[in-house]
Amino acid sequence: MTVTEAPPAAPEAGPVVHKRPVRKRLVPYWLLLPGIVWLVVFFALPMIYQASTSVQTGSLEEGFRVTWHFQTYWEALHEYYPQFIRSLLYAGTATILCLLLGYPLSYLIAFKAGRWRNLVLILVIAPFFTSFLIRTLAWKTILADGGPVVGVLNTLHILDVTSWLGWTEGSRVLATPMAVVCGLTYNFLPFMILPLYTSLERIDGRLHEAAGDLYATPATTFRKVTFPLSMPGVVSGTLLTFIPAAGDYVNSELLGSTDTKMVGSVIQSQFLRVLDYPTAAALSFILMAIVLIMVTVYIRRAGTEDLV
Incomplete structure (x- = not known):
């Protein structure tokens, strides 16, 4: 009996790999x-x-x-550390005020404005069509000593409290820390409102209905549902407000005095008046490093998945 050998098995075909042309890659x-x-x-x-x-x-x-003179950094920080502290204090205060003013307005636009939503958004964006310098100069008229704003603050005895805190001088608002913070708050308020509105507008309204069905009060719904879901907007808005406010010098120059100088004013003066370029550059890098460290810590502490 003859045994016939089986033909060799064909090699198994592997997966077909379609290589993209180099030009497409x-x-x-x-x-x-x-x-x-x-x-x-x-x-x-x-x-x-x-x-x-x-x-x-x-x-x-x-x-x-270039002589690698790193001592310039220490000398700049040692000489101008009050301006650094003042800049962070003013920027932080303005950021908190922007959040307190901007969140209710953003909530109103997102959930209550209805057909007026686009109009209100245009009113929020409208200041951007005017020069930053002109908007700041307008506050000199608003906060003038004989103006209605100062008169109302005096009537309500608010200036007595702010004067005791060192933010104003008697019945005067201009050339005080309060004037600088007011200017910062006004100029950077849209940078807080727009990210907050975007974040709030994305929240599904059915979540509020579900919270109401579970007998949650409006305050509980806001605390447990709305505010946590709007945290990405809060973080984005605070960053967009704090970072430029910390380096601003226009408001402190026009609305403040020599006692309210921020580090941005010092950098501008060192670059354009004193012509001490190494000190000005060192101050710029120190400010950038401080803000970068603060922003990194803040984002990690906030823990928002959209930003980390």
Whole structure:
């Protein structure tokens, strides 16, 4: 009996791999290229230049050269630490006021405005169509000594309390910390309202109905449902308000006095008047480092998944 050998089994076919052309794989990088070039030219290179400036020594007449003089950072921080503390205090106070004023308005726009929603949003955005400088100068008229605002505050004896706290001087508001904080609050309030409105507008209204069906009071619904779900907007709004407010110098220059100078004013003066470029660059990097550390800690403590 003859035994016939079976033919060899055909090799198993593996999964078919479709390789994308190299040109298609590079498309996302080509799309990112303009943004990367923009960041390199207008952010990375200026930062590197500023870093090198902060460790230079010399004068405007003799010229500046890099000598790795890191002592400039300590000298700048030691001499101008009151302005740093004042900037963080004013910016923090303005941020809290923006949150207290902006949250109710954002809630109103998101849930109660109805057909007036677009109109109210336009009114919120309208100040952006006016120069930042003009808006700040307008507050000099609003807070003038003989103006109606100061008269109302005097009638309500509010200036007595703020004067005791050191935020005003007697019956005067201009050239005081209160005037600077008012200017910061007004100018940066839209930066708080818009992220809050966006976050609140995304909340499903059926969640409020469900909370009501479970016998939750409006206060409990806000505390347990609305506010936790709006935390991404709260965090975004506070960051968009605090960061530019900490480096602002226009409000302290126009509404304040020599006793209310913020670190932004010092940096501006060192760059454009004193012409001490290393000190100005060092102050800029110190401010950036302080704000970056505070923002990082704040975001981690807030624990919002949308931002971490």
